[in-house]
Amino acid sequence: MRAFVLAVLAPAALWAGGVAGEVAGELRKAELDPEQCYRVRDLRFARDELKVYFNDGYLIFAKPIHGQVVSAVFSGEVEGGGAELLAMPPFVRERKSLAGFTHSPNLDVRFQSNVMVFTDDSAAELLASARAAGSKKNAEMGFLLKEKWNSVMASFVASFEVRLVEDLLSPRRKEVGFLYMALGGSALGNFDAIWDPRGNRQISIGQVAFRDERRYFDVWTNFQANSFRMGRRKTPEMDFKPEQYSIDATIDPSLLLKAVTRLRLTPLVTERTIALELSQQVRVTSAKVDGSPAEAYSPESLRANLMRSNENQILLITADHEFTAGKPVDLEIAHEGTVISSAGDGVYYVGARGIWYPNRSLRFAPYEVTFRYPKELDLVATGDLVSEETEGDWKISRRKTSAPVRFFGFNLGNYQRARVQKGGLTVEVCANRKLEAALQPGPKLMEMPPLSTTPWGRGRQHRTPGVMMIPAPAPDPTARLKELAAEIAGTFDEMAARFGAPPVRTLTISPIPGRFGQGFPGLVYLSTLAYLDPGQRPLAKTNSLQQMFFSEILHAHEVAHQWWGNGVMPADYQDDWLMEALANYSALWMLERGKGPRVLDSILDEYRNDLLRKETDGRTIESAGPVTMGHRLSSSQSPNAWAAIVYEKGSWILHMLRRRMGDERFGKMLAEFYQSNLFHSVSTEQFRQLAQKYLPAGSPDPKLENFFEQWVYGSGIPALKLTWSVKGKAPKLRLVGTITQTGVDEEFSVYVPVEIQTGKARPVVKWVATSNEPAQFEMGLTAMPARVTLDPGATLMRK
Numbered sequence: 001m002r003a004f005v006l007a008v009l010a011p012a013a014l015w016a017g018g019v020a021g022e023v024a025g026e027l028r029k030a031e032l033d034p035e036q037c038y039r040v041r042d043l044r045f046a047r048d049e050l051k052v053y054f055n056d057g058y059l060i061f062a063k064p065i066h067g068q069v070v071s072a073v074f075s076g077e078v079e080g081g082g083a084e085l086l087a088m089p090p091f092v093r094e095r096k097s098l099a100g101f102t103h104s105p106n107l108d109v110r111f112q113s114n115v116m117v118f119t120d121d122s123a124a125e126l127l128a129s130a131r132a133a134g135s136k137k138n139a140e141m142g143f144l145l146k147e148k149w150n151s152v153m154a155s156f157v158a159s160f161e162v163r164l165v166e167d168l169l170s171p172r173r174k175e176v177g178f179l180y181m182a183l184g185g186s187a188l189g190n191f192d193a194i195w196d197p198r199g200n201r202q203i204s205i206g207q208v209a210f211r212d213e214r215r216y217f218d219v220w221t222n223f224q225a226n227s228f229r230m231g232r233r234k235t236p237e238m239d240f241k242p243e244q245y246s247i248d249a250t251i252d253p254s255l256l257l258k259a260v261t262r263l264r265l266t267p268l269v270t271e272r273t274i275a276l277e278l279s280q281q282v283r284v285t286s287a288k289v290d291g292s293p294a295e296a297y298s299p300e301s302l303r304a305n306l307m308r309s310n311e312n313q314i315l316l317i318t319a320d321h322e323f324t325a326g327k328p329v330d331l332e333i334a335h336e337g338t339v340i341s342s343a344g345d346g347v348y349y350v351g352a353r354g355i356w357y358p359n360r361s362l363r364f365a366p367y368e369v370t371f372r373y374p375k376e377l378d379l380v381a382t383g384d385l386v387s388e389e390t391e392g393d394w395k396i397s398r399r400k401t402s403a404p405v406r407f408f409g410f411n412l413g414n415y416q417r418a419r420v421q422k423g424g425l426t427v428e429v430c431a432n433r434k435l436e437a438a439l440q441p442g443p444k445l446m447e448m449p450p451l452s453t454t455p456w457g458r459g460r461q462h463r464t465p466g467v468m469m470i471p472a473p474a475p476d477p478t479a480r481l482k483e484l485a486a487e488i489a490g491t492f493d494e495m496a497a498r499f500g501a502p503p504v505r506t507l508t509i510s511p512i513p514g515r516f517g518q519g520f521p522g523l524v525y526l527s528t529l530a531y532l533d534p535g536q537r538p539l540a541k542t543n544s545l546q547q548m549f550f551s552e553i554l555h556a557h558e559v560a561h562q563w564w565g566n567g568v569m570p571a572d573y574q575d576d577w578l579m580e581a582l583a584n585y586s587a588l589w590m591l592e593r594g595k596g597p598r599v600l601d602s603i604l605d606e607y608r609n610d611l612l613r614k615e616t617d618g619r620t621i622e623s624a625g626p627v628t629m630g631h632r633l634s635s636s637q638s639p640n641a642w643a644a645i646v647y648e649k650g651s652w653i654l655h656m657l658r659r660r661m662g663d664e665r666f667g668k669m670l671a672e673f674y675q676s677n678l679f680h681s682v683s684t685e686q687f688r689q690l691a692q693k694y695l696p697a698g699s700p701d702p703k704l705e706n707f708f709e710q711w712v713y714g715s716g717i718p719a720l721k722l723t724w725s726v727k728g729k730a731p732k733l734r735l736v737g738t739i740t741q742t743g744v745d746e747e748f749s750v751y752v753p754v755e756i757q758t759g760k761a762r763p764v765v766k767w768v769a770t771s772n773e774p775a776q777f778e779m780g781l782t783a784m785p786a787r788v789t790l791d792p793g794a795t796l797m798r799k
C-alpha cells in the first residue's frame, strides 16, 4: 500500500540517475539561511530598465542549490523601512499600456517586500553590494524572517521549478538565467516584475487579477530591455531543430491514448536538457535518448503555466551526457493520457488545448504517424493516408505528411463522408452520423457545451446566452454535408488560386462540439453548428450575422489558416493578429465574391459596432490597445477586447489596405507574402514593408508608416466631418474644405480621401491628413462640383 502511494506521488523522474530530478529534489528543500541575513540601507540593484532601491530593511538569502543561490527575500519591516521599484518603458505604446493599468506611464512605486527567484547572478551581485555598503549580518533577525517567509519563498521556487532545473543544469546559465520578483505591500497591490533573456521582450511587469471568477495575468508592460536593444546582449539561440517525428499511437475503447513518440532533432546549442511541451493531461511512462534509458522530468509549475497561458506542461529530457550542438539526437518518449473527450452518442473531439505529443513551440517538421483504434470508429488526421487495415477488433491507419507541418492533429468519430476533388486539391468533409448530446431535442432548457477559449468561442460569448430552448425535431448533423463539401472545395481551390498552392493538398474537415473552429495543417475542426440547416441551429433565426458566421464564414476562416498560420507563422505574439486577420479577411473576401459587397459592408459595420461597444468602465472595447498587444488584450480590464480587436479590427485593417491598393494589387501582395515566407515566420513590420510596394504610385504615406502607426500600432476610431464651399467665378474656382476629427487622442492623424466630382469628368481624389485641429484643404476647379464626398468608398474605419 505504502509503495503504491509513493509510486503515485513520485515525480515523473523515470530513471534513477535523473539529474533533473535530483536538482528538483534539492529545490523542494530550498530554505532561507538565517546566517545570510543582512541589514541593508540604500542598496541599488538593476536589470536594465528595472531598477530597485532597497531603502531600508533586511535581505535574506536562501541556501545554495546545485552550487547556486536561487532565491532571496527583502523585508522592509523596520521603522520607516521599505523599497522602491522604478521602471520606465522606453516605448510610447508600452507607457500607454502601463498607464491603462496603473494610471501612470512610468512605474515608481514603494513596496514592503520582495521575494526574488533567479538563475542569473543576482545573488552574487546583491551580496557584493551589501558587503560594499558595509551591511551587517543579523542572524537573530534571520531566524524571524525565515519563520515568516520560508514557505512563501518555497512556493515561488516550486512554481518555477522546471525553469530553475533547466537553467541550473545549463552550461549557458549566465546567458539564459532569469530574475523574477514578487513585490508586496505596494499601493498597486502585489505584482510581479520579470527579467528574462530567453524571451524576445525581456522585461515584463504585471499582476494576477480576478474578474467574474476568472483568473487573468494582466501584463502591464512587456518590452525589449535596454542591453538587448543596444546590442550588448543577444537573445539566446534556439535550442534545437526537429528533423523527423514518428509516432505510434493506440487509442483504446476507453479513449485512453498510449503512444510512443520518436523525435529526431539537432541541438543548435550544447545543453544538458532538452525541453518539450506536452498537455497536462498526458503522463510520460518512459524515455530514451539514442536508445538508452533517459529521464523525462515534469513537475507542476502553476504560476509559470498561468503566465504562459496554455495548458501544457514542460518536460525536461536529460541523458547521462550533454547534448552537443550539431550532433543529432534520437528521443523516444512513451506517454499516455486522456486527450480525447466524448460529447455523447459517439461524438468525440481531441482536447481543444494542450499538445497530445511532446513538441516545442510548433516548429515545422515532417511526420509519420500510425494510429491503432477500435474498428467501429473513423479517424481523420493531418497528412496523407498511406494505408488503412483492419486486424481483429482494431483498425490501423498510417499517415505521412507530404510537407513539413507545425503540428499534427487528429479526430475520431462515426462519420459520414463527402469527398470533392478540384484542381489537384482534395477536400473530405466528415459529418457525425449522430448528434452530440447538447444538441439533442427535448422540451427543456439546455446548457450549451462549454465555450472554448479559442477565439471565436470566446469572442461570441457575450452575444449567445449559454442556456436556450432547443427546437424540435432533432437537427440532422449530416444535413449540409454535400453542400459544405462543395463549398469548402470551392473555397480551398479559390484561395489556392489567389495565394498559391497550400502546404498540404488534402484537407479534411471534422466536426467538433461547441461554437468554434480550429485549423491544423490538413485538418480543420468545424463546429457542428456549421453542419446543421440554419433553421435547426440553436440560434435566433433573425440573427442573420450569426447564421452567416456558421454557414459561410467559420469554415472559410479555418480553411484560410492553411496559408495563414500553417504555411507562414507569426514571429512573435505581437504578430499573432496578422494570422487571424488574414484568415478572417480571406473568409470575408470569399463571402463577398459569392454574396456581393453589401454583405461585406454589413459585416464590417457590425465589427465596428462591436469595437465601439463600451466596457463597464465606459471605455470602448477598441481602446483596450492596439492589435499588436495580442493575448495581452485579454485582461481583467477588458475581457472582451482580444477577439474584437484581433479579428474584427484586424479585418478592418486589411480592408483599409485593400481599398488603398485596389483588389488586384491587394491579392498579389497577399500571394507574395505567403509564397516568399512559406514555412517561415513573419512579422508585422515585414508585412508593412511588403504592403508599401503594392501601393499605387503617388499614394500619400508611401511607406505606410502613418497607416501602421495609427491603425496597427495605435488605437482609436475617429468621427470625421467634411464641410466645403466654393469661391470665385468659373472657370477660376477654388474649392475650400475642412475635415474635423473628433473622438480620438490628440496625436491621432490619418489620411482621408475626398472625392470631387465635376460634371461628367472622372472624379478627382484628394488625400487630406487629419489632426486634432480642423484640417483645411484647397484646390482649383474649372467648374462647380456636383459632389464633394468624404471617403466615398468606405475605405476608413470611422464612427
Ligand SMILES: [Zn+2]
Binding pocket: 455, 557, 561, 580, 583
Ligand atoms: Zn483563426
